Amino acid sequence: MEVVIRAQKSAATAFLLSFFFGPLGMLYATVPGAIIMMIVTPIVAIPTVGLGLFITQPICIIWAVLAVNAMNKVASAN
Numbered sequence: 717m718e719v720v721i722r723a724q725k726s727a728a729t730a731f732l733l734s735f736f737f738g739p740l741g742m743l744y745a746t747v748p749g750a751i752i753m754m755i756v757t758p759i760v761a762i763p764t765v766g767l768g769l770f771i772t773q774p775i776c777i778i779w780a781v782l783a784v785n786a787m788n789k790v791a792s793a794n
Contacts, residue, residue, distance in 0.1 A: 725744065749779050
């Protein structure tokens with residue numbers, strides 16, 4: 717039997733990284749989510765001349781914090 721122990725990640729760090737770096741900061745919390753947002757953000761931001769970032773940036777922050785909390789909950793349950 718193999719036991720994998722993963723260090724818990726900080727929700728505050730996920731918040732700050734995604735706040736300052738957007739989808740790049742999400743890489744700390746969720747790689748698939750970061751890749752999705754790296755594709756969606758330019759698609760939304762370019763036609764809206766950057767105003768779409770007011771929508772995508774909060775989504776990045778919320779997604780990163782929720783991903784870290786879910787990961788920590790699974791890690792603590794084991």
